[in-house]
Amino acid sequence: MSQALGYLKETASQTAGPYVHIGLIPHMAGFDIFQNNFGNVLAGAETRGEHIVIEGRVLDGTGTPVRDALLEIWQANAAGRYNHPADRQNKPLDDGFRGWGRTGAEFDTGLYRFETVKPGRVPGRGGRTMAPHVNFWVVARGINIGLSTRMYFADEAEANAADPVLSMIEQAVRRGTLIAQRASRGGKLVYTFDIVLQGDNETVFFDI
Amino acid sequence: MNVQRQYFRREGDAQPEPFIPARNPLEFFQRDRDMHPPAYAPIYKTSVSRSPRKALLSLDQSLSEITGPVFGHDDIGILDNDLVKNYAKTGDPVGERIIVHGQVLDECRRPVPHTLVEFWQANAAGRYRHKKDTYLAPIDPNFGGCGRALTDENGYYYFRTVKPGPYPWRNYVNSWRPAHIHFSLFGSGLAQRLITQMYFEGDPLIKICPIVHTIPDEEAINRLIAPLDINAAVPHDCLAYRFDIVLRGRRSTLFENRLEGN
Numbered sequence: 001m002s003q004a005l006g007y008l009k010e011t012a013s014q015t016a017g018p019y020v021h022i023g024l025i026p027h028m029a030g031f032d033i034f035q036n037n038f039g040n041v042l043a044g045a046e047t048r049g050e051h052i053v054i055e056g057r058v059l060d061g062t063g064t065p066v067r068d069a070l071l072e073i074w075q076a077n078a079a080g081r082y083n084h085p086a087d088r089q090n091k092p093l094d095d096g097f098r099g100w101g102r103t104g105a106e107f108d109t110g111l112y113r114f115e116t117v118k119p120g121r122v123p124g125r126g127g128r129t130m131a132p133h134v135n136f137w138v139v140a141r142g143i144n145i146g147l148s149t150r151m152y153f154a155d156e157a158e159a160n161a162a163d164p165v166l167s168m169i170e171q172a173v174r175r176g177t178l179i180a181q182r183a184s185r186g187g188k189l190v191y192t193f194d195i196v197l198q199g200d201n202e203t204v205f206f207d208i
Numbered sequence: 209m210n211v212q213r214q215y216f217r218r219e220g221d222a223q224p225e226p227f228i229p230a231r232n233p234l235e236f237f238q239r240d241r242d243m244h245p246p247a248y249a250p251i252y253k254t255s256v257s258r259s260p261r262k263a264l265l266s267l268d269q270s271l272s273e274i275t276g277p278v279f280g281h282d283d284i285g286i287l288d289n290d291l292v293k294n295y296a297k298t299g300d301p302v303g304e305r306i307i308v309h310g311q312v313l314d315e316c317r318r319p320v321p322h323t324l325v326e327f328w329q330a331n332a333a334g335r336y337r338h339k340k341d342t343y344l345a346p347i348d349p350n351f352g353g354c355g356r357a358l359t360d361e362n363g364y365y366y367f368r369t370v371k372p373g374p375y376p377w378r379n380y381v382n383s384w385r386p387a388h389i390h391f392s393l394f395g396s397g398l399a400q401r402l403i404t405q406m407y408f409e410g411d412p413l414i415k416i417c418p419i420v421h422t423i424p425d426e427e428a429i430n431r432l433i434a435p436l437d438i439n440a441a442v443p444h445d446c447l448a449y450r451f452d453i454v455l456r457g458r459r460s461t462l463f464e465n466r467l468e469g470n
Contacts (some may be wrong), residue, residue, distance in 0.1 A: 008315045008454045012428040013244045014405040019336045023328025023354045030339040033352045035285045061257040084275035100277035124270045142254030144245035197258050207264035208273045208399045
């Protein structure tokens, strides 16, 4: 026997289940209850930066859209600063830009959508700068523990090539699963980012 | 104290720095995945086609993982933690009135203050107010089934609700969920994000629930079962259950380099 360290153990995860919408996005469950709701619009008209739409689907191992997925994103502002006290960079914060959003896949199509701004670069480990990216967290019925991944931007090829996280992915062919393609549609810049839970094109998920 | 006297330095060397055991004092402890359900847990059939099969890529945490959204009292409303009243139309919802309360701690036993806790559940009959729930048990016109709270400076939260009922679901032909309340937690950084479920002491359905038993560790299951807390009951009004939640610890406990309020 030895001394006891006395750490607690993290509470175990359980699936968010099919009715996650009730708790986190009740309007999608079909009712209205809170005065303030969290949503998929991160940036208002006055938010600085390049305004973009991110959309895509979550696909299961058979290629079928996961129509009950819940997605959250977390990102730096256009200057490359997170709105959080641990980010002490000497860069401006943007009033009203929390950098976080939440939405569900549409029950009919499986499509999700966020309206935000393109984030700036933030420092990574060991003094290396990370390419602009948006952090994703996905839960759903059948997902036992939330999945973490990142979306990078196809038009940042140079920054992506130097990114310390993308560089860690051993199989170059898998890096593409994290890179969203850019298109212009209806006067908006749209990045398409599908998340593949399983199979040949399985998205790279992180143990953070 | 004259540091230079302790060891040899050449002219022009940088000033010596004290040894600090961790260079990234805000990062979270590695997640112990033996305590969590694996992605692929065939007893829970839906997980079979929704589980990643390739290894997760272990990531040294950067600013992207040690930060996360910050919420405040402006984000929530005064009735958000009272499920007995927050959807009441013609009266209170039917069911056993309960308080659920507890403390959000990290693995170093430190309270997690001012963090958002969200919860949702079925009504007393086991029916969710959700357009995809078709169970024959009735919707309660006075019960929405969701709420949220911010922990106080000591990490405490509480809410009032009615005890949810068990309900059938399609896994095996005769599968029933034990009564449970879903919880969503943020902590202070993205790496602490967690969704879980709370169960009730004494529920015989716990031991036969496939979703519960996706968790491979019996002790980890027991930590999801809230005991009756008779001392926190309000006499002649409602019972109480206690549910403490533990999020990942972080290295700032060891050092001086602390966040405000953390």
